[in-house]
Amino acid sequence: MTCSTPFKMRLVHLDLKGAPPKVSYLSEVFPLFHALGANGLLIEYEDMFPYEGHLRLLRAKHAYSPSEVTEILRLARLSGLEVVPLVQTFGHMEFVLKHAAFAHLREVAPFPNTLNPHEAESLALVQAMIDQILELHRDVRWLHIGCDEVYYLGEGETSKQWLQQEQNSHAKLCLNHMQAVASHVLTQHPGITPLVWDDMLRDIPQEQLKASGVPQLVEPVLWDYGADLDVHSKNFLIGKYQECGFQRLWAASAFKGATGASQALPPVEHHIRNHELWLQVAGSGPVDTLQGIILTGWQRYDHFSVLCELLPVGIPSLAACLQSLVHGGFAEDVRLRVERFLGVSSLEITDTVSEGAGSFPGSDIHALVTQISLHLRSSVDSLLERNRYVTGWFSPYHRRRKLVHPVMIQHIQPEALSLLSRWNNLVQQLEAALQPVFYPDAIEEWLEENVLPSMQRLQGLLQDLGEAAAQQPPPTSPGWDTGQNP
Numbered sequence: 001m002t003c004s005t006p007f008k009m010r011l012v013h014l015d016l017k018g019a020p021p022k023v024s025y026l027s028e029v030f031p032l033f034h035a036l037g038a039n040g041l042l043i044e045y046e047d048m049f050p051y052e053g054h055l056r057l058l059r060a061k062h063a064y065s066p067s068e069v070t071e072i073l074r075l076a077r078l079s080g081l082e083v084v085p086l087v088q089t090f091g092h093m094e095f096v097l098k099h100a101a102f103a104h105l106r107e108v109a110p111f112p113n114t115l116n117p118h119e120a121e122s123l124a125l126v127q128a129m130i131d132q133i134l135e136l137h138r139d140v141r142w143l144h145i146g147c148d149e150v151y152y153l154g155e156g157e158t159s160k161q162w163l164q165q166e167q168n169s170h171a172k173l174c175l176n177h178m179q180a181v182a183s184h185v186l187t188q189h190p191g192i193t194p195l196v197w198d199d200m201l202r203d204i205p206q207e208q209l210k211a212s213g214v215p216q217l218v219e220p221v222l223w224d225y226g227a228d229l230d231v232h233s234k235n236f237l238i239g240k241y242q243e244c245g246f247q248r249l250w251a252a253s254a255f256k257g258a259t260g261a262s263q264a265l266p267p268v269e270h271h272i273r274n275h276e277l278w279l280q281v282a283g284s285g286p287v288d289t290l291q292g293i294i295l296t297g298w299q300r301y302d303h304f305s306v307l308c309e310l311l312p313v314g315i316p317s318l319a320a321c322l323q324s325l326v327h328g329g330f331a332e333d334v335r336l337r338v339e340r341f342l343g344v345s346s347l348e349i350t351d352t353v354s355e356g357a358g359s360f361p362g363s364d365i366h367a368l369v370t371q372i373s374l375h376l377r378s379s380v381d382s383l384l385e386r387n388r389y390v391t392g393w394f395s396p397y398h399r400r401r402k403l404v405h406p407v408m409i410q411h412i413q414p415e416a417l418s419l420l421s422r423w424n425n426l427v428q429q430l431e432a433a434l435q436p437v438f439y440p441d442a443i444e445e446w447l448e449e450n451v452l453p454s455m456q457r458l459q460g461l462l463q464d465l466g467e468a469a470a471q472q473p474p475p476t477s478p479g480w481d482t483g484q485n486p
Contacts, residue, residue: 005037005325006282007251009292011084012038012318015257017046017095018299018307019442020060023068023075028361029315030079036319036341037326040082042144042294043072046303047095049087051132057099058129062439069136084142084195085133089126089181090115090174091150091200094303096125107156113302114150117177118158127184134189141192144221145181148197150174171204175212182217194218195250202237206244215245221294225254227273234281238289248291253278255321256314257298263308264373264450266317268347275324295321306449312362312437313369316342319360362437368430372451376423380454383419384461387412394465404468413465420458427451 012033014026021029033041047060050069064072076083088095096102097112105122107114115122126145134143154163154170162168182194198220201209209215220241224234241249253274256266275295282290297314300307319338324330327337339347343359357367384390389411394404427447434443 005328006279006287007290007293007325008288009040009082009250010038010322010325011040011042011292011294012081012255012322013042013044013252013294013296013298014311015044015046015297015299016048017044017303019310019438019446020048020062020064020299021311021437022439023064023071025312025361025437026072027075029311030075030081032315032341032360033318033322034079034081036322038295038322039080040084040292041076042084042086042296044086044144045133046088049133050136051129053128054101055128055132057101058096061441066136073137083137083140084144085137085140086144086146087126087129087133088146089130090117090145090147090177091153092146092148092302096129098303107159108152109156111152114152115177116156116158117153117173117180118156118162123177123180123184126181127188130181130185131188134192142195142219143185143189143192144195145178145185145218146197147174147178147181148199148223150200169208171208172212174200175204175209175214179212179214179217182214186217195221197252198222198237198241201241206240209244215241215247218246219248219250219291220246221250221252223252223294223296224278225252225258225274225296227270227277229274229277229281231277231280231284235284238281238285242289249289250292250294251278251281251290252294252296253321254296254298255318256309257296257301261301261305261308262449264313265370266309266314268317268320271317272320272324272330275321276329279325279328293325295325307442307446310365310369310438310446312365315360315362315366316344316347316358320347362433364433365430365437368426368433369450371426372423372430376451377454379419379423380458383416384457387415390461394461394468398468399461399464402464402468402471404465404472406469406472409465409469413462416458416462416465420455420462423451423455423458427455 047058048063050063050066051058073083091114093115094112097106097115102125105116105119105125106112107116130143153159154173159173162173178196185192185194194217196218201220222234222237238249255271259267259270278293295318297311297318298308319341320330323334323338327334335347339345343363357363389408393408394412398404431443
């Protein structure tokens with residue numbers, strides 16, 4: 001593909017800690033990723049990796065088998081996508097430290113986020129995880145070792161004592177652990193370079209970073225998912241990292257999962273703007289300042305948060321972002337190309353997304369989720385809170401006491417039944433569309449979060465209406481004999 005992009009590597013991030021797709025779906029989307037301009041994948045397995053031995057308990061219920069991981073790698077190769085695995089080794093360790101067997105390795109006892117860097121067993125644990133992942137990824141050039149958002153670092157009891165010594169600091173604590181993990185990768189797996197997220201490095205003084213030796217060991221990934229990314233300060237940060245001795249730097253943008261923990265539809269315009277600003281950053285420095293860009297697609301903000309936008313729902317946003325990178329922006333001709341790739345008649349970037357079906361893998365899921373997200377809750381709210389018969393004659397007061405004017409049943413019930421039946425039908429279609437792509441627990445979670453609350457409100461109204469109707473005295477039929485003869 002001939003392209004004018006400043007980013008040699010364009011990696012699509014697969015965040016498998018929520019709603020991991022089945023391998024069969026990946027086999028459909030990998031060729032599309034390639035066609036859109038991606039040439040790599042950052043695969044964040046989390047608990048979907050088939051850990052063995054004492055790490056076996058980390059596996060999720062539907063974790064991929066070793067042969068499925070091998071198949072994912074084969075499919076990626078077929079589509080010209082270079083795989084970079086990601087394993088968290090410091091912060092975001094919830095999927096490990098939530099287990100009783102590893103809870104003693106927490107930095108702060110009650111919180112499973114962060115690993116205690118003082119324990120030899122902590123390092124042994126992440127080394128074992130790295131070794132198992134690289135055992136199945138024999139020919140990779142990079143391994144991402146995470147290290148972002150290391151919350152509560154320095155707040156553990158051992159850390160507090162360690163920090164009382166004059167020469168010690170939070171920065172040193174962080175750099176020491178990064179150095180230990182990166183050194184393990186470089187010595188035990190020569191030829192593989194560790195990547196790290198850069199947020200823990202940003203505020204460390206330049207001299208301290210330089211002296212730590214870390215710049216010779218890792219390549220930082222500067223992440224910023226904002227539509228208000230500050231190009232000038234990003235270039236300043238790049239300059240700082242280069243002066244510290246980092247050989248190569250990467251960027252990270254977002255195509256979904258960065259605008260709200262419970263976001264169901266990606267705001268495409270926001271994400272396109274984020275990529276346009278990254279293009280400005282890359283264009284305002286020397287060529288090849290940035291080795292590549294990772295288009296992140298977060299599926300949860302952390303291991304315990306709700307699901308954000310599902311992968312099929314994020315595909316139009318990903319397409320617009322990748323094509324913006326390839327063509328240097330999102331001009332009208334680029335929009336038309338994206339519409340052709342997706343098989344949609346018009347890509348709506350200002351309101352969330354187009355409601356048209358499309359012909360890309362998972363486009364049925366995209367269309368149904370869009371319908372539900374935009375209209376389910378509002379249609380139920382409209383009936384319950386703005387319908388004059390419901391608000392005037394069947395309020396919460398009436399419902400609790402099962403009081404209703406009989407004529408109101410005819411005004412309310414048909415509309416509520418029709419609404420319920422329409423949504424039931426759409427939700428059944430969505431379930432049928434989700435089943436080939438996702439495992440049952442992800443489907444259950446998404447529906448319970450995004451569909452059930454509104455459906456239950458609607459069913460509750462109908463149930464109360466039925467009970468109130470049942471309490472009405474039976475109508476007296478004409479000529480009914482009361483047995484009271486004159």
